[in-house]
Amino acid sequence: MSFVQIDNLWVSYGSVTAVRGVSFNVPRGEVFGFIGPNGAGKSTTIKVLATLKRPDRGRVTIGGVNVPSNPMQIRRMIGYMPDFFGVYEDLTAGEYLHFYAAAFQIPRSQRDRTVADVLALTDLSEKADSAVDSLSRGMKQRLGLARVLLHDPDLLLLDEPASGLDPRARIEVRELLKALKSMGKTIIVSSHILHELAQLCTRIGIIEAGRMITEGSLEEIYHSLGLLQTVHIQIVNLTDEHVRRIEALPGVEDVNRQVDRLAVRLRAEDIAAEDLLDEIHALGCRIRMFQPEAMDMETAFMKLTQGKTA
Amino acid sequence: MRSLGIGGWFPLLTKELTELANRRRTYVVRFLFGALLFGGGLMILYGRTGGAVSSTARLGQGAEIFEQIVRLQFACVFLFLPAMTAGALTVEKERDTLTLLLLTTMRPTAILLQKVLSRVIPMLCFVVLSFPLMAAAYSFGGVTTESVYAAMWVLTLFVLYVASVAVMCSSFFRTTVEAFIATYALLAISVFCCPVTFIDAAIRVQSSTAAPGWLAATTVISLVVIVACLTWARIFLVHRAFIPPRNVMLDLFHALDRMFNEWNQVTGGVVLVKDGDPLPGDRPVAWRETAKKSLGTFRYLFRVMVALEVPILFVAQLVNINSVRNDSVVSALLQILWVIAVAMVCVHAASVVSSERSRQTLDVLLTAPLTGRELLLQKMAGLRRLHAVLLVPFTTIFLFHHWFRDYRSEVLYLLLSLATVFVFVPLTAWMSLWIGLKLRSHIRAVFLTLAVVSLIVMLPVLIDYLFTRVWGVRLPEIAQVLLDVSPVRIVQRLEDWHTLKRGPDEVDLLVSTLEIAGALAVFAAAAWALRAHCLGNADRFLGRVAEGEIFDPNPPTAAAVSPQHASA
Numbered sequence: 001m002s003f004v005q006i007d008n009l010w011v012s013y014g015s016v017t018a019v020r021g022v023s024f025n026v027p028r029g030e031v032f033g034f035i036g037p038n039g040a041g042k043s044t045t046i047k048v049l050a051t052l053k054r055p056d057r058g059r060v061t062i063g064g065v066n067v068p069s070n071p072m073q074i075r076r077m078i079g080y081m082p083d084f085f086g087v088y089e090d091l092t093a094g095e096y097l098h099f100y101a102a103a104f105q106i107p108r109s110q111r112d113r114t115v116a117d118v119l120a121l122t123d124l125s126e127k128a129d130s131a132v133d134s135l136s137r138g139m140k141q142r143l144g145l146a147r148v149l150l151h152d153p154d155l156l157l158l159d160e161p162a163s164g165l166d167p168r169a170r171i172e173v174r175e176l177l178k179a180l181k182s183m184g185k186t187i188i189v190s191s192h193i194l195h196e197l198a199q200l201c202t203r204i205g206i207i208e209a210g211r212m213i214t215e216g217s218l219e220e221i222y223h224s225l226g227l228l229q230t231v232h233i234q235i236v237n238l239t240d241e242h243v244r245r246i247e248a249l250p251g252v253e254d255v256n257r258q259v260d261r262l263a264v265r266l267r268a269e270d271i272a273a274e275d276l277l278d279e280i281h282a283l284g285c286r287i288r289m290f291q292p293e294a295m296d297m298e299t300a301f302m303k304l305t306q307g308k309t310a
Numbered sequence: 311m312r313s314l315g316i317g318g319w320f321p322l323l324t325k326e327l328t329e330l331a332n333r334r335r336t337y338v339v340r341f342l343f344g345a346l347l348f349g350g351g352l353m354i355l356y357g358r359t360g361g362a363v364s365s366t367a368r369l370g371q372g373a374e375i376f377e378q379i380v381r382l383q384f385a386c387v388f389l390f391l392p393a394m395t396a397g398a399l400t401v402e403k404e405r406d407t408l409t410l411l412l413l414t415t416m417r418p419t420a421i422l423l424q425k426v427l428s429r430v431i432p433m434l435c436f437v438v439l440s441f442p443l444m445a446a447a448y449s450f451g452g453v454t455t456e457s458v459y460a461a462m463w464v465l466t467l468f469v470l471y472v473a474s475v476a477v478m479c480s481s482f483f484r485t486t487v488e489a490f491i492a493t494y495a496l497l498a499i500s501v502f503c504c505p506v507t508f509i510d511a512a513i514r515v516q517s518s519t520a521a522p523g524w525l526a527a528t529t530v531i532s533l534v535v536i537v538a539c540l541t542w543a544r545i546f547l548v549h550r551a552f553i554p555p556r557n558v559m560l561d562l563f564h565a566l567d568r569m570f571n572e573w574n575q576v577t578g579g580v581v582l583v584k585d586g587d588p589l590p591g592d593r594p595v596a597w598r599e600t601a602k603k604s605l606g607t608f609r610y611l612f613r614v615m616v617a618l619e620v621p622i623l624f625v626a627q628l629v630n631i632n633s634v635r636n637d638s639v640v641s642a643l644l645q646i647l648w649v650i651a652v653a654m655v656c657v658h659a660a661s662v663v664s665s666e667r668s669r670q671t672l673d674v675l676l677t678a679p680l681t682g683r684e685l686l687l688q689k690m691a692g693l694r695r696l697h698a699v700l701l702v703p704f705t706t707i708f709l710f711h712h713w714f715r716d717y718r719s720e721v722l723y724l725l726l727s728l729a730t731v732f733v734f735v736p737l738t739a740w741m742s743l744w745i746g747l748k749l750r751s752h753i754r755a756v757f758l759t760l761a762v763v764s765l766i767v768m769l770p771v772l773i774d775y776l777f778t779r780v781w782g783v784r785l786p787e788i789a790q791v792l793l794d795v796s797p798v799r800i801v802q803r804l805e806d807w808h809t810l811k812r813g814p815d816e817v818d819l820l821v822s823t824l825e826i827a828g829a830l831a832v833f834a835a836a837a838w839a840l841r842a843h844c845l846g847n848a849d850r851f852l853g854r855v856a857e858g859e860i861f862d863p864n865p866p867t868a869a870a871v872s873p874q875h876a877s878a
Contacts, residue, residue, distance in 0.1 A: 050673075054859075058863055081674075087671065100594070
């Protein structure tokens with residue numbers, strides 16, 4: 001049974017319907033990536049799961065518990081990080097976490113240890129006494145992640161956790177999410193940075209204008225769209241003959257000869273990257289680098305969406 | 311503006327005026343200004359002689375009417391212009407759009423002047439509204455043409471003066487609320503402290519030989535202040551364009567802390583009172599309200615109490631040693647204390663939730679497993695402390711009156727007076743919180759709360775004045791009773807307790823006591839009802855799903871909006 005179940009969810013703000021019949025399931029321990037253009041309904045769906053928005057209709061459950069009917073029980077099971085969250089200028093990072101530890105009713109005797117643990121996990125131990133307001137945006141995001149982990153929730157709802165971050169901070173957040181994934185947390189994460197979701201998520205859902213366009217594992221979506229996978233290869237003894245013979249391999253769409261490498265595009269359903277490696281090796285090529293791209297999410301996204309909003 | 315072809319020269323001014331024209335609020339303000347001006351103006355015109363008196367009977371009274379109309383104009387400008395101008399630059403800072411403005415080819419001075427003009431032009435249009443009233447006063451005789459010109463000139467100067475002070479505060483502060491409070495504080499100080507007043511300059515032209523001197527002095531002084539304010543505003547505009555949001559009052563208290571800590575080294579670091587726990591216990595929201603906020607922390611509230619108590623004790627001592635002949639000055643202090651107390655409670659209570667919304671900290675807090683009722687009660691913890699602190703200066707005044715007026719064993723005065731503080735302060739607090747819960751914007755919540763409270767306070771006074779003093783109409787008994795039990799009248803009647811007590815009729819005293827006690831009971835019930843309404847609907851007001859709400863996943867009404875139907 002899926003841990004998160006959403007069935008025919010409808011949500012509106014006054015006369016504007018933001019979510020129109022969205023359905024998806026997330027099994028326990030999986031990372032579900034929620035993709036869609038601005039105004040597609042991602043944040044609204046996450047807000048429904050976070051008990052901040054009452055749905056108009058539809059069934060929403062987390063761990064078998066009905067969300068709109070049992071909000072208090074749900075709040076103990078989830079950790080929610082909105083796309084932008086303000087901070088209390090008058091608190092230090094340590095006080096901020098103690099504040100939420102008390103709000104989540106963690107016993108006093110355990111608070112010091114819990115706060116120290118989440119600070120260490122997010123690499124903020126040295127900033128415990130710094131004013132929250134003085135932290136960089138990346139640190140604030142990590143502090144936000146530390147906060148959602150305080151009460152050890154089963155489900156993390158992360159709305160654009162990497163938006164507005166510099167590359168280093170983004171990588172730090174991504175690594176942190178990978179660590180949480182390895183801890184067995186169920187995560188629903190929305191993001192615009194598609195290739196990061198590809199590295200992290202076990203399933204994705206693409207939403208546009210309040211409707212779920214597609215949902216499934218990366219491979220399922222990849223195959224259903226007939227998308228091409230690119231593999232970057234450096235061959236030491238490369239000749240024109242090698243290029244011609246690689247182009248002739250079954251499943252290879254085309255080969256683009258670049259200054260220091262070949263960019264080979266494959267039809268994933270016809271040939272796997274590891275089989276291509278064997279084939280090229282069999283042609284007598286000495287391979288210095290063989291790097292398949294994770295997934296061409298941008299192409300999938302562009303192919304599936306039309307830029308509409310709800 | 312566009313039709314004149316000067317929109318290209320003043321793009322910001324054009325944009326500001328267009329935005330103002332598109333806002334509903336502009337027309338509401340215009341209506342209120344006009345209603346206040348013409349309502350007041352007609353009261354002045356007809357109030358003096360009564361509507362039934364013939365026009366000829368009013369001849370020669372124009373000067374006095376003119377003077378009152380000019381005073382009314384100043385009051386309207388003082389009331390409306392700071393509210394209109396205080397947000398001129400802070401709104402840009404709050405929306406992060408000031409950076410974009412500074413990156414354009416417009417110079418900071420041009421930005422500043424266009425912002426000032428965008429507020430001054432509508433206000434001058436409002437001022438023009440009063441010209442028919444001035445013309446009416448002029449037609450009654452006794453007003454010279456020079457007086458009219460002088461009044462128009464000084465009013466224009468006053469508009470520029472207020473606008474420049476407000477825009478200076480707007481460029482200095484980070485938020486509109488801070489700029490708004492600072493503007494009124496600065497203007498109040500300048501009005502009370504400046505030896506040459508605008509009103510004097512405007513009305514002395516016709517009554518004094520020294521008038522040209524007053525006018526010239528006012529012109530020079532105000533122009534110097536205007537230029538100085540605009541220069542400071544220009545400097546702040548660039549230097550304080552990117553300041554992070556700060557609680558100015560808290561910063562002030564922190565600066566005082568540092569100073570006191572330095573002084574305290576002499577005593578070896580003695581700490582008389584320690585502020586609560588350094589970390590939250592089981593009531594984290596209450597902890598933050600009482601340990602981290604400026605109007606919740608004990609030692610900061612103690613400073614507020616000292617600032618309120620010292621002038622009261624000083625004046626009471628002056629009255630005691632007969633330096634001041636009667637205790638009416640203490641009554642005046644009581645009125646000032648009520649204004650300060652109500653303003654503090656309004657701003658604080660309206661801000662507790664709306665400021666969390668504005669700073670985007672509320673959503674995260676709402677996902678904590680605290681009930682809405684619990685959240686609101688904890689949020690009000692700081693206000694309860696503020697209420698307790700305000701009780702001290704109020705009690706001082708009531709005890710002083712009790713002793714000075716020789717009430718001896720009479721405890722009713724004390725009980726009823728203290729009851730006013732126990733009823734009106736919580737009523738104000740819960741009403742302000744309710745408004746703060748309903749509105750999404752912090753600024754709107756604070757302004758609307760202050761406006762509603764001002765209306766509740768002023769309306770009975772205005773109605774009483776209009777009917778009995780101006781039109782000479784006797785109100786029906788029930789209306790008169792209702793006016794007598796309004797909050798302002800209750801406070802006023804308790805201040806006049808000694809006249810009633812020393813009067814010949816004991817029945818009057820009893821009736822009055824019962825009326826006041828009954829009215830206070832009704833107000834207490836209203837405060838309780840508001841509290842129950844806020845707490846009962848806390849989750850809905852805060853913006854999250856309420857516990858125990860029945861949810862139908864397939865409501866019958868939604869069937870009409872099937873996916874197919876919607877997609878069609």
